[in-house]
Amino acid sequence: MVVKREEIQKLFREAADKGIAVPHFNHSDFWDMSFIVEAAEEQGAPVIIACLPKVIDAIGIEKLGTVAKVVMEKSSIPIVYHLDHCHSVDTCLKAVDHGYNSVMIDAADLPLEENIKAVKKVVDYAHAKGVHVEAEIGQIKSAGEEGYTVESELAALEDAKRLAEETGVDALAVSIGSEHGFYQHTPKLDYALLEKIHGVIRVPLVLHGGSGIPREMVRKAIQKGIRKVNVGTQIRYTYIKTLGETIQNMGAGTHTADIMEAVKIPVKETLKEWIVTCRGEANNGWK
Known part of the structure; x- marks a missing residue:
């Protein structure tokens, strides 16, 4: 089902009431988009499917928005299609016009x-057209990025509060020590800072860089106020690694559909693990 901003806000309110988070999964093409939908429907869990501007450049914003609209309409559960980490205001506005219900x-x-x-x-x-908006405060860099230290990029509490209040944004990604990509060191999240931000910010808080963070750390962050958990690298890695192995085992002459049928099994397993992480082992969430 296609959901508007009001329904997305309701999802986040329900997540807050239950002490859980909405899972966000980045996709790279239409195959892994379908894997995400299948996993979500089998788990009965609303999800956010997201693409980076790199995917828009490769496939096209109109194609992505059109296919996502069909996927959302046919889904039995709420599906949000989201533009992730877009640095261009103009591209965000185009996404709004092409069927994205979150940017x-x-x-x-x-x-x-x-x-x-x-x-x-x-x-x-976006709000005039019923589209949900996320912003970021405190830069969430990539693992191993030159000159990057976790301490230098932690979100400033007053800056976060001011941005949320002055913009009316619907969700806020906060830099509390997470990094994009696989970690080259043991992840360390600043839970004290997260609690402070959660205490003064009234919009849902988002944890980026979920791949590689131990599940128990993610669960603790959810308990401290995170309402959306972003996972991209782990999904893409599982997809590409399994794809390569499957082609090698089955042969390049195998039909693409047969190869993808095998590839989706481990990808969906990874997706389902993250859905369980976001809603809790006791299933204190949807379904």
Whole structure:
């Protein structure tokens, strides 16, 4: 089913009431998009399917939005299609016009005033069309990025509060020590900072860089106020690794559909593990 901003906000309110999080999975093409939908429907769990601007450049924003709209309409559960980590205001506005029901304007690398200005422009346009908006405060970098230290990028509490209040944004990604990509060291999350932000920010908080964070750490972050958990690298890695192994085992002459039927098994297992992590082992969530 296609959901608008109000229904997405309701999902987050339900997640807050139950002490769980909405799982967010990045996809790379239409095959892994279908894997995500299958896993979500089998688990009875609403999910956010997201693409990066890189995927838009490769496939096209109109094609992605059109296919996602069909997927959402045919799904028995709420599916959100989200543009992730977009640095361009114009691309965010195009996504709104092409069927995305959620967009993330990532202007966290700009000075606070410019970040607020960019987010406000997207919020004003998107909200008028019933589209949910996420922003970021405190830069969430990639693992191993030169010059990056966790301590230097932690979200500033007052900056987060100001951005949320002045823009009317619907969700906020906060830098509390997580990193994009597989970790080259033991992940360390600043739970004290998370609790402080959660205490003063009234919009749902988002944990980026879920891949590689131990499940118990993710669960603790959810308990401390995280309402959406983003996972991308682990999904893509499982997909590509299994694809390569399957082609080698079955042969390049095998039909693509038969190869993908085998590939989706481990990918869906990974997806389901994350769905369980977000809703809790005791299934204190959907279904």
